[in-house]
Amino acid sequence: MHRAGENILMLAPAMEGDAGFDRACGYPVVRFSRSRKGDLFKIVCAKARSLKADYLLCTHWKGGLGLNVLAASKILGVPYFIIAYGSEVTRVLKSPIKAGIRRLIYKSARKVYCISSYTGSRLMKMGVHGDAIQIAPCGIDMEKVGRWRDEHREWQPAGIENMNLAGRKIIFTLARLEQRKGVDKVLESLSLIARDVQNFVYLIGGDGPYRADLESMAQALGVKDRVVFLGRLTDDEKYFFYKRCDIFVMASRDLADGETEGFGIVFLEANAFGKPVVGGLSGGVADAVADGETGLLVKPDEPADIAGAIVKILKDTSLASRMGEAGRKRNIETMNWNIHTVRMVNNIHESIGKQ
Numbered sequence: 288m289h290r291a292g293e294n295i296l297m298l299a300p301a302m303e304g305d306a307g308f309d310r311a312c313g314y315p316v317v318r319f320s321r322s323r324k325g326d327l328f329k330i331v332c333a334k335a336r337s338l339k340a341d342y343l344l345c346t347h348w349k350g351g352l353g354l355n356v357l358a359a360s361k362i363l364g365v366p367y368f369i370i371a372y373g374s375e376v377t378r379v380l381k382s383p384i385k386a387g388i389r390r391l392i393y394k395s396a397r398k399v400y401c402i403s404s405y406t407g408s409r410l411m412k413m414g415v416h417g418d419a420i421q422i423a424p425c426g427i428d429m430e431k432v433g434r435w436r437d438e439h440r441e442w443q444p445a446g447i448e449n450m451n452l453a454g455r456k457i458i459f460t461l462a463r464l465e466q467r468k469g470v471d472k473v474l475e476s477l478s479l480i481a482r483d484v485q486n487f488v489y490l491i492g493g494d495g496p497y498r499a500d501l502e503s504m505a506q507a508l509g510v511k512d513r514v515v516f517l518g519r520l521t522d523d524e525k526y527f528f529y530k531r532c533d534i535f536v537m538a539s540r541d542l543a544d545g546e547t548e549g550f551g552i553v554f555l556e557a558n559a560f561g562k563p564v565v566g567g568l569s570g571g572v573a574d575a576v577a578d579g580e581t582g583l584l585v586k587p588d589e590p591a592d593i594a595g596a597i598v599k600i601l602k603d604t605s606l607a608s609r610m611g612e613a614g615r616k617r618n619i620e621t622m623n624w625n626i627h628t629v630r631m632v633n634n635i636h637e638s639i640g641k642q
Contacts, residue, residue, distance in 0.1 A: 289314045291625075293632055298330060298331065298334060301318040301320055305318060324351045328359060331343070331355055342635060343360055343367040344367070347370070348375060353392035357395050360395075366397035366638070367395075368398045368400065368638075370400045371400065372402050373570050374467075374545065374549065377409050377546070377547045378545040393410060394419075396419065397639070400422075400631060401423065402423065402549050402571060403574040404571065405547075405574070406571055421634060422574075425552045426618075426625075427552065427624065428624055429623055432556075435526050436526075436530070436560075439526070443527065450488070451488070455487055456484060456534075457532040457534075458480075458490070458533070458534055459529070460473060460492065460536050461528070461556075462495075462553065463494070464491070464495030465496060465497050467540055468497075468537060468539055469567050470491060472567075473489065473590075473593055474501065474504050475590040476591070476594035477510040477513055477594075479590060479594035479598075480601075483598045484597075487513065488514070489514045489515070491514065491515065491517060492518075492525060493517075493519065501516075502516060525556075526560075529556055532562055533562070533601060533607065534562065534564070535564045536565045536593070537553060538566070538587040538593050539566065539569050540588055541569045547570035548567070548569055550574060551571070551572045551575040554576050555618055558582075558614025561608075561611035562614070563582050563600050563607045565584075565600070566583075566585070567584070567585060568585060568586060580610065580613050581610055581611075
């Protein structure tokens, strides 16, 4: 939004490494303490007044943020807009009061910017008026990807020589290791994949509460020798593995408690490197993966379906190349931040009558 010409001031929680980020971002950032949420309302009001803000943009409803922005909006007499992703909208809340607050925050916003059509449909079921819902999908900075490729042509992460990747087809997943990401079902599919593609390795990037269970599962399934847990990756490392892999897979699924994948920006990142993708048909993944064009959508609870899609792409290099290139082109033409941000800023200005 700053690059699109908006005069913005960002309020964000204090966290490790924030000083370096704040110096480099090019716009003012005010940090608040998570332990003193009671101060947030005063901070929002004071900073909005100092900026003579035309509107407030709330990036999340949870943690008291949405309620404080709603209250500040009433006091200041300026509208607020809010962004909706996935699970924070779809998750089943046990507390009727909390569920009511969530509904109030979304229904009171001038516009709700949803990262997928699926999220938008769930908000409509919550009672948010359709006219207030705008689909604003995630994007990717293709210029940043291009700069990285130019500057890191020969770069390799430490320990790469110990992974025995030479001559092997590489299946790659990058995700927070939690149940809904579907890594367990991909592990279950590996023995099926091995019937048709013998020389492959499955690289799993990321960390999370489900990692120990996944490591035990790989051992129990007898596929441990085909799996490498990479742990948390830096930006350079994740870009390297996108570049090096043959196919990117994340078989996300919906859980009974409402947890879901709001979009899946990792699919765009893999496409940015010209790689085909396989995604679980759940949540908003269908907005991130153009089925049959940039990748394939599968039934995330069925290892045979996951295996079939992976084998189809790995055995057909022409198909893999076409899908990867289609994804890269789609990123450039439609799925990038420059296009999405200008559209969003223009929509906000129209909503508040700003020329």
